Amino acid sequence: MSKKILVPLATGFEEIEAVTIIDVLTRAGVNVLTASLDDNKNVKGANGIVVVANYTITQIDVDSLDMIVLPGGWDGTHALTDDENIQSILKKMNEDQKHIGAICAAPFALKQADVLSSNYTCYPSVEEQIKQDGYTDQSKVVQDGKIITSRGPATAICFALHIVKNLVSEQKYQELKGGLLADFC
Amino acid sequence: MSKKILVPLATGFEEIEAVTIIDVLTRAGVNVLTASLDDNKNVKGANGIVVVANYTITQIDVDSLDMIVLPGGWDGTHALTDDENIQSILKKMNEDQKHIGAICAAPFALKQADVLSSNYTCYPSVEEQIKQDGYTDQSKVVQDGKIITSRGPATAICFALHIVKNLVSEQKYQELKGGLLADFC
Numbered sequence: 422m423s424k425k426i427l428v429p430l431a432t433g434f435e436e437i438e439a440v441t442i443i444d445v446l447t448r449a450g451v452n453v454l455t456a457s458l459d460d461n462k463n464v465k466g467a468n469g470i471v472v473v474a475n476y477t478i479t480q481i482d483v484d485s486l487d488m489i490v491l492p493g494g495w496d497g498t499h500a501l502t503d504d505e506n507i508q509s510i511l512k513k514m515n516e517d518q519k520h521i522g523a524i525c526a527a528p529f530a531l532k533q534a535d536v537l538s539s540n541y542t543c544y545p546s547v548e549e550q551i552k553q554d555g556y557t558d559q560s561k562v563v564q565d566g567k568i569i570t571s572r573g574p575a576t577a578i579c580f581a582l583h584i585v586k587n588l589v590s591e592q593k594y595q596e597l598k599g600g601l602l603a604d605f606c
Numbered sequence: 607m608s609k610k611i612l613v614p615l616a617t618g619f620e621e622i623e624a625v626t627i628i629d630v631l632t633r634a635g636v637n638v639l640t641a642s643l644d645d646n647k648n649v650k651g652a653n654g655i656v657v658v659a660n661y662t663i664t665q666i667d668v669d670s671l672d673m674i675v676l677p678g679g680w681d682g683t684h685a686l687t688d689d690e691n692i693q694s695i696l697k698k699m700n701e702d703q704k705h706i707g708a709i710c711a712a713p714f715a716l717k718q719a720d721v722l723s724s725n726y727t728c729y730p731s732v733e734e735q736i737k738q739d740g741y742t743d744q745s746k747v748v749q750d751g752k753i754i755t756s757r758g759p760a761t762a763i764c765f766a767l768h769i770v771k772n773l774v775s776e777q778k779y780q781e782l783k784g785g786l787l788a789d790f791c
Contacts, residue, residue: 435629436625436628436629437622437625437626437629437630437763437786440621440622440625440655441622441759443621443653443655444620444621444622444651444653444655444759445622447653447654447655448653455655463658466629468628468629468632468633469632470625470628470629470632470640470657471657471658472655472656472657472658473648473656473657473658544787545787572787573785573786573787574626574629574763574786574787574788575763575786575787575788575789575790575791576787578622578759578760600758601622601758601759601760602729602730602757602758602759602760602761603759603760604760605760605790606760
């Protein structure tokens, strides 16, 4: 059975981050479910790019998920932070000890759900909004238990590859890292 | 007047590459026109991600463009190579000494239009299909005159930033490189 990951797409999501996560995880054979927060599945990102989500968030069977991964972008992050469905899913995934990922501004939404790990990273200065010790800027990707965080658009490939290593295999990680030409990860 | 760039989206386009180009150029203040090759503006990429194009290719006023940039993906590249409108636009842009960009497999579509520069790069092994001397794998981005080529998904941010340096300014390049956390470019 292939692993199943939810990537919610909120209006104002950062497009490089969201698409990189979906693209790389799909290449790894993961079943990636994208979901809009409301009935409009055509979701506009922070830079005006419209991506069509496969589902609306209420259609998602949370128990079937192996992971949820949040793309950044400030407006998108605020929407994920304020959305009751997303906050509820984050808490449930954490209780069930499943993987949770967030990049760029999105660790802010994990903090709101009280699921942010002790050690984490995020987009520079977002840690001032998160107001929690344990922030580091010394690594593109930080894993603490089942929580994986990363920094911004240019770290999105390394973040997605790190998720592949956790959810799929070291072999698939190495294969995709080579195929994507991501020697800097 | 902001610069105007065309990014054609053919079915099977590589999503990280296309979205990175559109995202970064939009951040730079460039007017990015995305265009489908036919009447269906919901275009599915190589990994199943559907992006909504702003225009269809026949709606584009070629004379108003400052540059055309082709994302890769093998199926997308073959479609760009076989499409009369795209091939005609590439030839016209080259005659008018405007910038042309292509990443990953897409330099193959430049070769078909006879506009590929003497020095170029592309996705590893695609040079065997292109069958033209001047290929290098020693640089993430190669510029030769007005033709800019790059290698694959993980070089897309550096490619897009290089275009910003050419079309906008060194200052905007530095600003975005910092903002995207792209210290490896």
